[in-house]
Amino acid sequence: MKHPVTPDGRYFAVRCRLWRMVNPDLDEAERSKLTKRLMVARRAVRDAKAARDPEAEAVAHRAVDVAKRALGERGPVWWKDGSPDLNRRIAKNTPYADWYAQVTRSRHGGS
Template identity: 45%
Template sequence: MSTVDDERWLVVDGRRWRRTDPSLPDDVRDALTSHLGRARSAVGVAKRRGDDDAVAAARRRVGLAKHGLGERGPRWWDRPEPERLAAARTALDELDTLAPPDV
């Protein structure tokens, strides 16, 4: 892979994953990453309970966090930085409403 590719992709066990948008401010990236971890955990809990509605809600939160981080949706390197930051903040606001962070 080229240097540019190395900045955009992470390869694990031969599978390519999109990296987090490096332009996100630390506080935004950290908050979205926290939401992502909590949502992934919620998926597992809901699956073990057999609660399909909770699984769907938690997966929605995973998707929002991944979109906010730039790991899903339009490729972050193809979008202007202000647009990417606005999308990340919108995702974070929605996540904070759906699952307020522990204070």
């Protein structure tokens, strides 16, 4: 993966922000089906924006949300240890701060 993943596999980091990973308990066939559905919905968002069709865009955004929830990227967390959801949080402001600082240093040649 081109973006670093937290040691517990719950998030990946992009531009200092944590994003929730897909639920690893999904079987490959289901994950693939849902990922395809997500890509179709994202293309629908793009097309609706290009067509300047706000109603179609709203429908497409809802389809993206449904797919992301089914994948475990939004909605209730898929882990069971009671840890809070830190999705979309700035990594340095979370319990992953030390991990993120280390990853950032190693990616930029620091020690």
